[in-house]
Amino acid sequence: MENEFTFALGPVDIGTSIITTWGIMLVITVIAWLSTRHLDMLPGKLQTTVEGIVVAIDEAIAAVAPEHGRQIMPFIASLWLFLIIANLVGLIPGLHSPTRDLSVTSALAILVFLSVHWFGIKTQGLKNYLRHYLSPSPILLPFHIISEFTRTLALAIRLFGNMMSLEMAAVLILLVAGFLAPIPILMLHIIEALVQAYIFGMLALIYVAGAIQSQQLNPPE
Structure with missing residues (x-):
């Protein structure tokens, strides 16, 4: 994990991963x-591209949570867009993907964890949302709680491990083969970066949708 110290902001040390994250934001x-400053009924290239991305994300969300797409669209779309850029920024000479830093992926996983409960409570109310932890039996409460933390941990470690190993593999191949095969390595990096962004975003979408729809799946007796 590489997070070189750059400067201090009060008691907090600001590293390159944080600076890169701020830049991506x-x-x-x-x-x-x-892209939204001058919207037109006859869109130009930029507006067409943005609308295509929004439609694709909206369709993906609608397939998982058709009744709550508008509610969770801003969060999931922002997460997906950030992950795509963050995973690909390592292709720029002199920069490293912030998602190869465990502290960054942990922060993203914690954000998903908090968002799951926020959307669940906001949609169902606190009492109804907490009830699903006792379904189908109160005996399963400890297992439900453990699963919340283990899946959050898995989110952070999976993205960190895959992005770290991807960059290390690319460096090792370049050291051995030199620049004889840069295009295959570049394509591998792009494909894997997009896949990892999709997986993380889709898991976040599934977790949020599950929290919102938990009362529908486990109605009170």
Whole structure:
């Protein structure tokens, strides 16, 4: 895990992974502002591209949570877009993907963990949401609680491990083969980065949808 110290912000040490993350957030914000500043009934290339991305994400969310797509769309879409850029930014010379840093992937996993319960409580109310932890039997309560933490841990470690191993493999291959095979390595990196972003975002979507729909799946007796 590489997170070189850059400067201190009070008691907090700011490393390269955090700076890169801030940069990605700024890029997404600027692109969103530019693409929505002048919307037109006859869209240009930028608006067409953005609308295509939004439609694709909306369809993916609708397939999992058709009745709550508008509610969870901003969170899931933002997460997916951030992960795609974060996973691919390592292709830029001098930069490393922040998702190869365990602290970053842990923060993303914790964000998903909190969002799951936020959406669940917001949709069902606290009492109804907590009831699903006692279904189908109160005996399973400890297992439900353990599963919440283990899947959060798995989210963080899976993304971190895959992105770290991907960059290490690319470096090792380049050291052995030099620059004789840069294109296959580049394609492998792009494909794997997109796959890992999709998996993380889809798992987050499934967890959030499960929390929202838990009362429908386990109605009170």
